[in-house]
Amino acid sequence: MDAVELARKIQEEATCSICLDYFTDPVMTTCGHNFCRECIQLTWEKAKGKKGRRKHKGSFPCPECRELSPQRNLRPNRLLTKVAEMAQQHPGLQSRDLCKVHQELLKLFCEDDQSPICVVCRESREHRPHRVIPVEEAVxxxxxxxxxxxxxxxxxxxxxxxxxxxxxxxxxxxxxxxxxxxxxxxxxxxxxxxxxxxxxxxxxxxxxxxxxxxxxxxxxxxxxxxxxxxxVSVQYPETTPTMLRTVCRVPGQIDVLKTFQEDVVPDPATAYPYLILYESRQRHYLSTPPDGTPCSKDRFLAYPCAVGRQIFSSGRHYWEVGMNLTGDALWALGVCRDNVSRKERVPKSPENGFWVVQLCKGKKYVPLVSSPTPITLTEPPSHMGVFLDFEAGEVSFYNVNGGSHLHTYTQSTFPGPLQPFFCLGAPKSGQMVISTVTLWVKG
Missing domain, CATH: 3.90.20 (Hemagglutinin Ectodomain; Chain B)
Structure with missing residues (x-):
């Protein structure tokens, strides 16, 4: 007898013929058959009301052989209890190794259906034309x-x-x-x-x-x-540009960042009163008219700004912002603390809870932090990517169309939860597109 057949035999011996499950508190009748105590008692209870059973008071037929067995003679089978426990714990004796239809061992593998089958299934009309191999070969x-x-x-x-x-x-x-x-x-x-x-x-x-x-x-x-x-005439030397032309462009980096992409949506409850939010998917305005509208504590009053609905306190997150801006556009983009000042004008720097970059007058693209060599681009990007790695303490900015890295803020830890931050400078600056929401400033 091989190991598989031995496992099958042990499983049969550890299974109650009434409930078809492993024995629970097994007992033996006088005829030598074993059942779960609860199963045999329920079987005998059902038989009490049947005709012809009263003359054999206290004795009931065995469900296996129909021989009469006194109920009081039930004896606990402790050895079978141990066998049932071993069968339940052994991975080779689990019910998943049996065919649900024929209760036979799953010894074969059907390559057409990509599923294990038993020898009875193999001869069925369904699997007869299929390519079938032993499970060991399939493994x-x-x-x-x-x-x-x-x-x-x-x-x-x-x-x-x-x-x-x-x-x-x-x-x-x-x-x-x-x-x-x-x-x-x-x-x-x-x-x-x-x-x-x-x-x-x-x-x-x-x-x-x-x-x-x-x-x-x-x-x-x-x-x-x-x-x-x-x-002697004073000759002024030609201007030597110090702006770096070599850009940091890692092939495939944007595709990798997109695996962390999230559907960031601006929160209309935080938007500056004259900042208009239009949801293109639902085709309606998210922001409310400024006239007579009460300002909540979350609304920006100092700048044409809004923050995203998401609050990040862990993990890696990436989102993209499309921009259709005029040549003299003013904008800022990045993340901010969830408790930054929204009623007063403060420098948008990390010291004040802002990790952003901005475009000034269509040419200067700089991080809003004191820096001797601010980032400058000849043309403003039309599609920006923002990547936040909270545990690493980094916020990075990318030109999505060109695939180039623009700037990274790095610090040991962030002081608290962060939110996506969006800011347009003035009317006629153009538009920002975040996910399916378009932003512009009302003139």
Whole structure:
């Protein structure tokens, strides 16, 4: 007898023939059959009212062999109790290993239906034309497929790692070259300025020397210095732009960030009274008219701003904002603490609970924090991505269309829960689109 048949036999011996489940408090009748105590008692209770049973008072037929057995002679079967407990705990003896239809062991695997079947199912009309293999072979094939997929994942991620490493080196090389070119131009400008300074100092010394002579002699000797003065012209060096052209663009990064994307929606209860919110999916205005509308404690009164309905206190979150703005647009975008000042104008900086970037007059795109080298873009992005990693203490901003990183705020921890933050500067600034909600300032 193999292990499977042995497990099947133990399972049969540990099963009550009345409830078809593992024995609970098993007892043995005088004829030697075993049942759950509660099952046999209920069976005998039902038999009490039947005709012809009164002459055998206190004795009832065994459900297995119909032999009369006195009820008082029921004996506990402690050994069978142990067997039932072992069968329940052993993973190979679970009911899931049996066919639900035929109560036979699931020894075969139907590849067409991708399900285990028993030998009786195999001969049925449903499975007869299907490809069927032993369960052990199916398990081995599955293991081989998993191992092959594991190797393929490692290979493909290895390829991506190599490509990312090559792209990283390319960007770093481009940045080094840009640094060298800019530094060389600055050195050339500095050398030209130094030469001009030296020439001017020499001329100044000659003039001072002649100023100490007698008036008549000084006038006679002025021809030479004046001619030198006319030959010396101040040459201002060409402006050397210090704005970096090499952008931080990691291939596939936006696709990875999108796995954390959430449906962020502005909260109309917090919106500035003249900030209009229109829900395109439901085709109606979310904000209320400003005339005669009472202002709640949550509403922004100092800026044309609103915050998202979501409050983040853990995890990673990503959302995108589309912008159709005019050339002189003023806007800010990012996250803020859930308890920032909404009635007074304060600098939108991390010290005041704002981690945002802004666009000023269509050209300057800067983080609102003291920085010697603010971020500047030649053109404002039309599609912005914001990524919050709460545990890491980071808020990052991306140009979605170009796939480039723009700025990251980093700190040890955030002081409390954060909310998405949106701000438009003035009427005719254009529109922001967050999820299905469009924002603009009423003129």
């Amino acid at each position: 081995q094939e599955h293991k081989e497929k998993v191992e092959d997929r594991r190797r393929r994942i490692l290979v493909e991620f290895g390829k991506v790692g190599v490509l990312l490493e090559e792209e990283q080196q390319r960007l770093l090389q481009a940045l080094r070259q840009e640094e060298e070119i800019t530094a060389a131009r600055l050195r050339e400008s500095a050398e030209a300025l130094e030469q001009q300074r030296h020439a001017l100092e020499t001329l100044l010394l000659r003039l001072e020397d002649r100023s100490q002579r007698e008036p008549l002699q000084m006038l006679q000797d002025m021809k030479d210095p004046l001619s030198r003065k006319n030959s």
